[in-house]
Amino acid sequence: MNPVAVIGTGQTxxxxxRDDASQPDLVREAAxxxxxxxxxxARDIDAVVIANMELFEGRAWPELWVGEAAFAxxxxxxKVATGGTSGTSGCIAGFHxxxxxxxxxxxxxxFEKHSEGHTQTGMTLTDPYWDRAVASGAVxxxxxxxxxxxxxxxxxxxQAALVAVKARRNAVRNPHAHLQMPGITVExxxxxxxxxxxxxxxxxxxxxxxxCAIVVAAGERxxxxxxxxxxxxxxxxxxxxPYIGDIDRRLVTMRTLRDAAREAYADAGIREPLKELDxxxxxxxxxxxxxxxxxxxxxxxxGEAGRLIEDGVTEMDGELPVNPSGGVLSTNPVxxxxxxxxxxxxxxxxxxxxARQVEGARTALATGYGVYAWADVIVLADRP
Amino acid sequence: MxxxxxxxxxxxxxxxxxxxxxxxxxxxPEMVLAAVQAAYRDAGCTQAxxxxxxxxxxxxxxxxxxSNIAIxxxxxxxxxxxxxxxxxxxxxxxxxxAQIAAGSYDTVLVVAHCKASMADYQALTRxxxxxxxxxxxxxxxxxxxxxxxxxxxxxDPGAERRWAQIAAARRSCGSSAFSGLCDVDxxxxxxxxxxxxxxGMCAPLGDAACAVVLTAQAPARSAAIAVRMxxxxxxxxxxxxxxxxxxxxDGLKRAFERACGTAGIxxxxxxxxxxxxxxxxxHEEELFARATGIDAATPLSPEGGLFPGTAPIVAGLSRLxxxxxxxxQGRAERALAHGAWGPAGQGQAVAVLxxxx
Amino acid sequence: MSEPLLVPIEMDQSWRYAATxxxxxxxxxxxxxxxxxxxxxxxxxxxxxxxxxxGNCHLALRDWVAVRxxxxxxxxxxxxxxxxxxxxxxxxxxxxxxxxxxxxxxDTTLNHYLAEQNPARLAIGLGVRAVWREQLVGAIDDxxxxxxxx
Numbered sequence: 001m002n003p004v005a006v007i008g009t010g011q012t013x014x015x016x017x018r019d020d021a022s023q024p025d026l027v028r029e030a031a032x033x034x035x036x037x038x039x040x041x042a043r044d045i046d047a048v049v050i051a052n053m054e055l056f057e058g059r060a061w062p063e064l065w066v067g068e069a070a071f072a073x074x075x076x077x078x079k080v081a082t083g084g085t086s087g088t089s090g091c092i093a094g095f096h097x098x099x100x101x102x103x104x105x106x107x108x109x110x111f112e113k114h115s116e117g118h119t120q121t122g123m124t125l126t127d128p129y130w131d132r133a134v135a136s137g138a139v140x141x142x143x144x145x146x147x148x149x150x151x152x153x154x155x156x157x158x159q160a161a162l163v164a165v166k167a168r169r170n171a172v173r174n175p176h177a178h179l180q181m182p183g184i185t186v187e188x189x190x191x192x193x194x195x196x197x198x199x200x201x202x203x204x205x206x207x208x209x210x211x212c213a214i215v216v217a218a219g220e221r222x223x224x225x226x227x228x229x230x231x232x233x234x235x236x237x238x239x240x241x242p243y244i245g246d247i248d249r250r251l252v253t254m255r256t257l258r259d260a261a262r263e264a265y266a267d268a269g270i271r272e273p274l275k276e277l278d279x280x281x282x283x284x285x286x287x288x289x290x291x292x293x294x295x296x297x298x299x300x301x302x303g304e305a306g307r308l309i310e311d312g313v314t315e316m317d318g319e320l321p322v323n324p325s326g327g328v329l330s331t332n333p334v335x336x337x338x339x340x341x342x343x344x345x346x347x348x349x350x351x352x353x354x355a356r357q358v359e360g361a362r363t364a365l366a367t368g369y370g371v372y373a374w375a376d377v378i379v380l381a382d383r384p
Numbered sequence: 385m386x387x388x389x390x391x392x393x394x395x396x397x398x399x400x401x402x403x404x405x406x407x408x409x410x411x412x413p414e415m416v417l418a419a420v421q422a423a424y425r426d427a428g429c430t431q432a433x434x435x436x437x438x439x440x441x442x443x444x445x446x447x448x449x450x451s452n453i454a455i456x457x458x459x460x461x462x463x464x465x466x467x468x469x470x471x472x473x474x475x476x477x478x479x480x481x482a483q484i485a486a487g488s489y490d491t492v493l494v495v496a497h498c499k500a501s502m503a504d505y506q507a508l509t510r511x512x513x514x515x516x517x518x519x520x521x522x523x524x525x526x527x528x529x530x531x532x533x534x535x536x537x538x539x540d541p542g543a544e545r546r547w548a549q550i551a552a553a554r555r556s557c558g559s560s561a562f563s564g565l566c567d568v569d570x571x572x573x574x575x576x577x578x579x580x581x582x583x584g585m586c587a588p589l590g591d592a593a594c595a596v597v598l599t600a601q602a603p604a605r606s607a608a609i610a611v612r613m614x615x616x617x618x619x620x621x622x623x624x625x626x627x628x629x630x631x632x633x634d635g636l637k638r639a640f641e642r643a644c645g646t647a648g649i650x651x652x653x654x655x656x657x658x659x660x661x662x663x664x665x666x667h668e669e670e671l672f673a674r675a676t677g678i679d680a681a682t683p684l685s686p687e688g689g690l691f692p693g694t695a696p697i698v699a700g701l702s703r704l705x706x707x708x709x710x711x712x713q714g715r716a717e718r719a720l721a722h723g724a725w726g727p728a729g730q731g732q733a734v735a736v737l738x739x740x741x
Numbered sequence: 742m743s744e745p746l747l748v749p750i751e752m753d754q755s756w757r758y759a760a761t762x763x764x765x766x767x768x769x770x771x772x773x774x775x776x777x778x779x780x781x782x783x784x785x786x787x788x789x790x791x792x793x794x795x796g797n798c799h800l801a802l803r804d805w806v807a808v809r810x811x812x813x814x815x816x817x818x819x820x821x822x823x824x825x826x827x828x829x830x831x832x833x834x835x836x837x838x839x840x841x842x843x844x845x846x847x848d849t850t851l852n853h854y855l856a857e858q859n860p861a862r863l864a865i866g867l868g869v870r871a872v873w874r875e876q877l878v879g880a881i882d883d884x885x886x887x888x889x890x891x
Binding site for chain 1: 388475508621623726
């Protein structure tokens with residue numbers, strides 16, 4: 001892919017319910033912040049990509065209503081939707097559109113307003129002839145995969161709780177994050193309401209209202225506009241078979257994420273991710289998934305994920321901070337979550353991380369996760 | 385900015401369609417599989433040659449969240465990159481072309497599908513309208529088309545007859561699985577659906593799937609004529625009809641200018657030997673002509689366009705396929721394919737196609 | 742600031758979904774308590790639910806094989822969140838067991854309910870057998886749940 005870089009990011013204050021803002025308001029909030037961060041004006045945007053899983057809000061073609069809020073009126077604008085990976089897909093679509101030569105600057109905005117939706121439409125992520133009648137929702141599905149992962153790799157509820165605590169403690173330093181739980185402890189996580197054995201409330205991501213935007217620029221333009229662009233070194237995507245029962249021990253194997261990471265690392269010239277990555281923003285829908293992703297992303301050998309979290313390797317002061325933003329476990333507006341990963345990875349390279357900045361971050365990883373096992377892996381760096 | 389140019393050429397090397405029918409008894413995956421297999425056969429390729437897939441479908445129309453999940457296996461996207469553009473299928477093709485030009489993939493499969501027969505399509509379109517100001521009024525895409533048509537007909541007493549003639553002429557062109565009126569007088573007395581639009585004037589909506597294979601290499605195969613996607617352009621107008629110029633498709637004009645700019649040609653009708661607009665109603669052909677300068681003086685929808693029958697989402701991609709087919713037969717060297725979505729064509733997409741022997 | 746304006750809109754829509762030919766045959770078999778899978782000529786994987794193509798081998802699936810209505814637990818959980826049962830229209834009371842069941846004769850696993858809701862009595866590898874409803878309509882929830890064989 002021709003050289004492109006992220007030169008600006010912006011996001012809303014994420015919350016359980018943003019009653020103070022309509023869906024277009026959320027989109028505008030993030031879009032305006034992103035262009036300000038990039039130091040450009042709305043008229044400099046050549047095209048817009050919107051990421052949103054509109055059926056959660058019961059809608060169709062949402063870009064028609066919210067496009068103007070994303071500064072897209074009178075401009076090329078398309079909407080991308082791929083479940084939980086919508087945000088990372090949207091970012092990758094933005095990368096492709098800039099790299100194509102068609103545009104110098106593309107704005108990508110992901111958003112979701114779960115408070116304006118209904119859980120019923122989440123239930124329609126199922127085959128009407130198969131699992132719509134026997135579904136238990138996302139929590140039940142994750143719990144099933146977790147039972148396999150625990151049996152295979154020996155991770156414990158305590159290790160998962162450490163992930164849950166890390167996420168919420170990191171979120172305290174992120175003014176945008178939805179869940180703010182200063183002083184959260186492992187005991188609190190282990191005592192929180194059991195949703196589906198062994199998943200507890202605090203092991204799960206929330207549903208949030210929020211939006212996040214990034215500004216993508218072509219090589220020449222990026223250099224002119226930003227002192228330290230976050231160059232896209234790799235962007236890999238893999239989709240998977242459609243039923244949960246098709247996937248061999250989902251968290252254990254996660255072949256999609258593994259293969260996308262393999263390709264991304266090869267493209268970015270990364271051989272030892274733990275050493276060569278300075279920060280990672282990974283899409284962890286439940287605490288246990290983060291442990292599984294450590295292994296799938298090659299941060300450690302199989303069976304070692306528990307040790308990684310226990311040894312603090314992925315804490316803010318560890319060798320590879322994972323999710324300084326607080327991750328999906330702290331903020332989850334589905335259409336935005338993937339964009340948040342890319343934005344948080346980019347702003348680390350930009351040096352805009354504030355209280356959550358990882359010192360000297362030069363190479364960052366962002367991943368997306370969606371549906372049962374769809375995966376995106378993106379590598380950003382301070383050099384093209 | 386001035387229109388950018390594609391960093392790599394993009395060619396259309398495979399086409400496959402089910403054709404639109406009022407109700408396809410097959411499931412969506414089976415319908416899509418048929419179109420995809422036909423596209424591979426036409427391209428002389430297999431799924432192993434395809435690097436990535438871009439799908440086009442709308443969850444609400446399929447009654448399925450993450451609607452692309454139902455077709456992952458039949459579009460051969462397992463362990464491959466796939467992305468979904470939830471707008472008209474031509475927009476998906478434009479994005480796929482951008483992916484190829486970006487150097488990310490060499491060959492991309494583009495697939496669009498929709499079964500309007502599954503649900504009450506017009507009722508579902510209400511969920512695309514602003515939920516604060518428009519949706520509570522029950523406004524749907526048909527009503528918006530009526531409003532636009534009325535704005536055009538207001539000081540044009542010959543408009544309705546002219547539109548009936550267009551609909552009749554287009555429907556007489558080719559075979560159709562739909563029963564539609566081909567007689568002008570009968571069209572003029574058919575029931576009003578959104579005045580001044582009458583039932584007999586509207587393109588019928590049904591079920592279809594369409595697949596196109598795009599590639600960075602001119603196909604070396606038997607086809608002596610290679611069809612290249614030389615120009616791409618798309619646009620989104622403002623949402624509220626009151627914020628738009630109702631008597632024109634300004635978005636199409638901008639999209640057309642961008643596409644011509646990318647192709648390195650003047651944005652005029654001259655040079656185009658074929659146009660395949662996506663017009664669901666006759667007045668839209670006149671909006672298309674105003675925006676692009678291309679009217680019936682150029683061969684326009686020689687197979688009838690959408691009037692013999694079409695499916696939402698598939699329409700624009702089927703226009704690309706129709707244009708490409710005729711170009712391969714040597715019947716046009718430059719063509720414009722068009723797709724639109726949203727109320728009164730709020731979203732617009734065009735591709736400038738060039739043939740090369 | 743004044744009170745936020747909330748505009749409520751209700752959606753009441755229905756869709757008619759066409760099943761694949763394979764799924765239609767499978768569902769017909771359920772009325773006779775018959776389970777079948779489609780076996781891929783390439784990799785040999787036996788797929789439940791049946792579908793037109795093996796996603797890994799890109800081959801059309803044509804070979805039907807019999808599947809028993811018992812097998813082993815490949816995954817399990819006990820869910821504490823009540824959920825709507827579409828068949829009865831009432832909430833399925835929690836806690837209820839759920840599992841991924843590798844039926845004897847299939848290589849994919851079936852996501853279905855378990856009759857057991859005590860986690861201490863559930864483990865991967867346990868044998869389970871389908872308990873069928875009285876009234877069979879040709880849907881996967883003609884199986885009420887799976888009981889653990891002890």
